Amino acid sequence: MLMKAGLTSADVKTGGIVLNNLHKRYGRATAVDSVSLTISPGEFVSLLGPSGSGKTTTLMMIAGFELPDSGQILLDDKDITRLPPHRRELGVIFQNYALFPHMTVAENVAYPLRMRRMPKAEIETRVHRVLDQVHLTALASRYPHQMSGGQQQRVAIARAMVFEPPVLLLDEPLGALDRKLRQHLRNEIKTLHKEVGKTMIYVTHDQDEALAMSDRIAVMHEGRIRQVSAPQDIYRRPADLFVASFVGEVNLIPVKLRSGVLQGPGGEDLAAAHRPEADMDATLCVRPEHLRLDKAVGNARGVQGRIVDMTFIGDATIVEFRTEYGLQLTSKVLNVSAEALPGIGDACVASWVANDASVLKE
Ligand SMILES: Nc1ncnc2c1ncn2[C@@H]1O[C@H](COP(=O)(O)OP(=O)(O)OP(=O)(O)O)[C@@H](O)[C@H]1O
Numbered sequence: 627m628l629m630k631a632g633l634t635s636a637d638v639k640t641g642g643i644v645l646n647n648l649h650k651r652y653g654r655a656t657a658v659d660s661v662s663l664t665i666s667p668g669e670f671v672s673l674l675g676p677s678g679s680g681k682t683t684t685l686m687m688i689a690g691f692e693l694p695d696s697g698q699i700l701l702d703d704k705d706i707t708r709l710p711p712h713r714r715e716l717g718v719i720f721q722n723y724a725l726f727p728h729m730t731v732a733e734n735v736a737y738p739l740r741m742r743r744m745p746k747a748e749i750e751t752r753v754h755r756v757l758d759q760v761h762l763t764a765l766a767s768r769y770p771h772q773m774s775g776g777q778q779q780r781v782a783i784a785r786a787m788v789f790e791p792p793v794l795l796l797d798e799p800l801g802a803l804d805r806k807l808r809q810h811l812r813n814e815i816k817t818l819h820k821e822v823g824k825t826m827i828y829v830t831h832d833q834d835e836a837l838a839m840s841d842r843i844a845v846m847h848e849g850r851i852r853q854v855s856a857p858q859d860i861y862r863r864p865a866d867l868f869v870a871s872f873v874g875e876v877n878l879i880p881v882k883l884r885s886g887v888l889q890g891p892g893g894e895d896l897a898a899a900h901r902p903e904a905d906m907d908a909t910l911c912v913r914p915e916h917l918r919l920d921k922a923v924g925n926a927r928g929v930q931g932r933i934v935d936m937t938f939i940g941d942a943t944i945v946e947f948r949t950e951y952g953l954q955l956t957s958k959v960l961n962v963s964a965e966a967l968p969g970i971g972d973a974c975v976a977s978w979v980a981n982d983a984s985v986l987k988e
Pocket residue numbers: 652655656657658675676677678679680681682683684831
């Protein structure tokens with residue numbers, strides 16, 4: 627049918643996931659609370675949050691290793707909420723990827739197919755194809771102990787992909803690896819995602835990883851999703867104070883909005899360009915790279931204070947600034963020019979472009 631219509635199976639996008647109001651409790655503790663999320667076929671979505679925020683529990687419910695107390699999980703419009711894991715056909719990759727030490731790479735990858743009693747010729751074709759996809763063909767006859775941690779992780783990915791599931795679920799797959807290797811492998815996983823076009827749901831507590839890899843990030847806190855957006859929007863337009871502080875560094879400045887004027891904690895007029903709808907108390911979020919420090923001249927608009935500390939970190943200098951009334955702000959200045967920075971103790975004015983700051987209501 628499909629072939630006649632000029633379509634190949636690759637044209638038919640599968641792997642759409644819908645989470646509909648999932649709840650999960652362990653005893654009296656709520657692990658997952660009202661989680662709803664729609665993931666498009668082929669999308670890369672990260673579940674990002676601190677330890678205990680419900681990421682793994684959410685993923686385990688999608689995989690079928692945990693059952694929700696209520697709510698629904700759909701895979702391509704089919705209700706899979708109560709289907710056992712092996713009937714969901716989802717590839718799952720954990721942090722501890724546990725390859726069989728006495729089996730070669732090819733045997734490890736073939737294992738799930740052998741368990742399903744697939745014919746030998748078909749197994750060979752599939753193993754060959756998937757090893758090619760993850761660039762491991764040359765290592766097919768090695769044993770796990772003859773490979774690096776990163777290569778072993780790729781074998782685990784190949785093993786999860788070999789029965790061609792439309793969705794891959796990854797739970798902190800790079801957690802056990804060192805920083806350099808993590809960075810390398812996250813690029814590889816991203817490239818693999820582009821090449822194979824599968825839906826990927828990726829659990830991590832590492833914000834850099836989530837920002838670098840995802841089409842969209844769902845930020846979780848205490849069992850709930852606080853914001854779902856593209857990485858740029860999560861960073862530039864955090865929905866609340868938790869998201870603002872969890873993703874990246876941020877200056878939080880308590881402000882009052884009165885008759886259209888934004889007042890800083892010391893009563894200063896902080897740029898009329900912030901246009902509040904009504905009088906309110908709020909918090910202004912300004913990223914360190916958007917906080918500009920200039921030597922104090924006259925009564926320039928901004929927050930007056932002094933530089934109290936400076937730390938050289940290679941590509942940038944982190945400048946700590948404090949007002950007379952004790953508000954401490956951090957500015958990150960790229961070391962791209964030889965232009966002299968103010969020094970410790972210098973009086974400065976901190977300012978920012980209104981569009982670079984978010985006003986969050988209490
Ligand atoms: N099997 C379990 N029995 C009891 N409580 C559990 C169980 N699994 C998870 N929890 C609790 O549910 C909450 C959410 O845990 P979960 O593992 O989903 O969080 P997480 O965001 O994945 O954290 P981490 O990054 O540490 O893995 C936590 O408070 C945890 O203690």
